[in-house]
Amino acid sequence: xxxxxxxxxxxxxxxxxxxxxxxxxxxxxxxxxxxxxxxxxxxxxxxxxxxxxxxxxxxxxxxxxxxxxxxxxxxxxxxxxxxxxxxxxxxxxxxxxxxxxxxxxxxxxxxxxxxxxxx
Amino acid sequence: xxxxxxxxxxxxxxxxxxxxxxxxxxxxxxxxxxxxxxxxxxxxxxxxxxxxxxxxxxxxxxxxxxxxxxxxxxxxxxxxxxxxxxxxxxxxxxxxxxxxxxxxxxxxxxxxxxxxxxxxxxxxxxxxxxxxxxxxxxxx
Ligand SMILES: Nc1ncnc2c1ncn2[C@@H]1O[C@H](COP(=O)(O)OP(=O)(O)O)[C@@H](O)[C@H]1O
Ligand SMILES: [Mg+2]
Numbered sequence: 001x002x003x004x005x006x007x008x009x010x011x012x013x014x015x016x017x018x019x020x021x022x023x024x025x026x027x028x029x030x031x032x033x034x035x036x037x038x039x040x041x042x043x044x045x046x047x048x049x050x051x052x053x054x055x056x057x058x059x060x061x062x063x064x065x066x067x068x069x070x071x072x073x074x075x076x077x078x079x080x081x082x083x084x085x086x087x088x089x090x091x092x093x094x095x096x097x098x099x100x101x102x103x104x105x106x107x108x109x110x111x112x113x114x115x116x117x118x119x
Numbered sequence: 120x121x122x123x124x125x126x127x128x129x130x131x132x133x134x135x136x137x138x139x140x141x142x143x144x145x146x147x148x149x150x151x152x153x154x155x156x157x158x159x160x161x162x163x164x165x166x167x168x169x170x171x172x173x174x175x176x177x178x179x180x181x182x183x184x185x186x187x188x189x190x191x192x193x194x195x196x197x198x199x200x201x202x203x204x205x206x207x208x209x210x211x212x213x214x215x216x217x218x219x220x221x222x223x224x225x226x227x228x229x230x231x232x233x234x235x236x237x238x239x240x241x242x243x244x245x246x247x248x249x250x251x252x253x254x255x256x257x258x259x
Contacts (some may be wrong), residue, residue, distance in 0.1 A: 035227030
């Protein structure tokens, strides 16, 4: 689905990356543990998180992720927004909680793709 | 070999916010070299985990990257507390990270196993009280 659909499903607002809302995403993962994201996620995906620090953006960048959704009305810092812009990552904010946000996306066909990473 | 490219990065141990900067820079440099995206991804994630470890466990350190025709070699060296039991540290889920580090999204004990998974070869040398040097090889 397109990032714009993720936005609609989650009643989310765009923090940065308006130009990329037409990009397609194929899988998503929800976690506040960046360690787990780094271990279990495939690329082309959306990260849903309630964690707010620069490492969220760096983790997404390392994983080639294209969109981060901050759940539970969390807002990223100006510094994080700058980092996301530099890396071309779309930032969205939703007031949904993690469980509901993931459920909505999953039910609409965005898969979990929880394969273990590696060579 | 004369065509090898070398990068050197200092990793600041007092600034969690800037942790990962070296990995971001490496990723950019590897992209400019036009390497395969999957190889770039593996190298940068492995280096990022190592960089985070140097910040959260060792008070910072140095990262050196050498890119040759067929391999990316990443050396992460620190003068932190060292690792007493390397086999234990390599186990998935083993972590001595503090609750504070966990609240920042790290410390799941997956870093070293991840580094091993993402690289083609990994060497760890560590002396308690002196420091740790981890070398990662990613075939191109
Ligand atoms: N550079 C390092 N210096 C000292 N100890 C380290 C270093 N890297 C890893 N360790 C030790 O190995 C353990 C496992 O590391 P890792 O798998 O990355 O998990 P985590 O960082 O989540 O704790 C750490 O909790 C720590 O005790
Ligand atoms: Mg670690």
